[in-house]
Amino acid sequence: MNARIIVVTSGKGGVGKTTVTANISVALAKEGYSVVAIDADIGLRNLDVVMGLENRIVYNLVDVVEGSCRLEQALVRDKRVDNLYLLPAAQTRTKDAVSPEQMVELCEALRDSYDFVLIDSPAGIEGGFKNAAVAADEALVVATPEVSSVRDADRIIGLLESEGKKSISLIVNRYRSSMVKKGNMLDVTDVSEILAVKLLGVVPEDEAVVVSTNKGEPLSMGYSSPAAKAFRDICHRILGKDIPLKYPDENEGKGFWEGIKSLFRL
Numbered sequence: 684m685n686a687r688i689i690v691v692t693s694g695k696g697g698v699g700k701t702t703v704t705a706n707i708s709v710a711l712a713k714e715g716y717s718v719v720a721i722d723a724d725i726g727l728r729n730l731d732v733v734m735g736l737e738n739r740i741v742y743n744l745v746d747v748v749e750g751s752c753r754l755e756q757a758l759v760r761d762k763r764v765d766n767l768y769l770l771p772a773a774q775t776r777t778k779d780a781v782s783p784e785q786m787v788e789l790c791e792a793l794r795d796s797y798d799f800v801l802i803d804s805p806a807g808i809e810g811g812f813k814n815a816a817v818a819a820d821e822a823l824v825v826a827t828p829e830v831s832s833v834r835d836a837d838r839i840i841g842l843l844e845s846e847g848k849k850s851i852s853l854i855v856n857r858y859r860s861s862m863v864k865k866g867n868m869l870d871v872t873d874v875s876e877i878l879a880v881k882l883l884g885v886v887p888e889d890e891a892v893v894v895s896t897n898k899g900e901p902l903s904m905g906y907s908s909p910a911a912k913a914f915r916d917i918c919h920r921i922l923g924k925d926i927p928l929k930y931p932d933e934n935e936g937k938g939f940w941e942g943i944k945s946l947f948r949l
């Protein structure tokens with residue numbers, strides 16, 4: 684195998700990197716690919732909770748690079764989806780516990796045995812981001828349609844380009860078509876024109892994201908809400924399928940039955 688190593692990053696905090704990493708990882712695994720999701724947010728780990736795997740962590744990324752355990756021992760297997768693994772971050776260490784060289788070595792060790800490695804980056808442009816991005820072949824930049832988020836995404840794209848990353852694409856998250864229609868939110872075309880990278884998908888604002896995060900069950904496990912559909916489309920585009928871009932309506936499926944249905948698995 685020769686894994687595609689993809690970093691999910693943003694610059695600005697709280698825009699949805701961890702949510703995107705969890706959902707795309709699950710969606711790819713459900714398509715039959717073997718996936719390792721790495722939490723590179725050392726000291727502020729979150730991906731374990733969003734994926735619902737926090738109670739099964741024994742070792743973490745820092746243990747691996749320090750040689751306290753083997754890489755395979757630190758991988759937490761998701762029992763709900765075949766071939767999905769989490770490499771958790773350390774909670775009680777700082778970002779400088781790992782060097783870029785160690786991160787490259789670790790990712791290259793995974794490359795031979797898995798189809799995809801997704802790396803959840805911490806916010807910011809400092810060492811934590813650099814560690815998360817250093818080993819990646821591809822980058823998914825997450826931005827919300829807000830000026831500050833777009834500006835930070837622009838900065839991150841510049842840094843990724845200067846690091847020689849060739850494949851950089853954009854995910855616009857928390858899109859609200861009603862606000863765009865009223866002229867109160869940046870349109871996706873504005874965002875993608877400013878950032879001038881390939882637009883991989885648009886994820887609407889969706890309460891089901893919050894519900895699923897609190898349950899530790901990413902929407903891609905099999906839910907039908909608008910954001911779940913957007914994540915599935917993004918997964919298919921990553922796999923090279925030609926899925927037309929949609930600009931989702933966050934009120935789609937807000938009827939009573941649709942609302943009930945979206946809280947259950949398909």
Ligand SMILES: Nc1ncnc2c1ncn2[C@@H]1O[C@H](COP(=O)(O)OP(=O)(O)OP(=O)(O)O)[C@@H](O)[C@H]1O
Pocket residue numbers: 693695696697698699700701702703724729804805806856857858886887888889890892893896910
């Ligand atoms: N499409 C969405 N609709 C509604 N809520 C969302 C959506 N995407 C993310 N959120 C919520 O936004 C919050 C931040 O998301 P998340 O933790 O994924 O961001 P992050 O970029 O990883 O943050 P950090 O920079 O702190 O690591 C979470 O509470 C999440 O549930």
Ligand SMILES: [Mg+2]
Pocket residue numbers: 700701702724729803804805
């Ligand atoms: Mg995060």
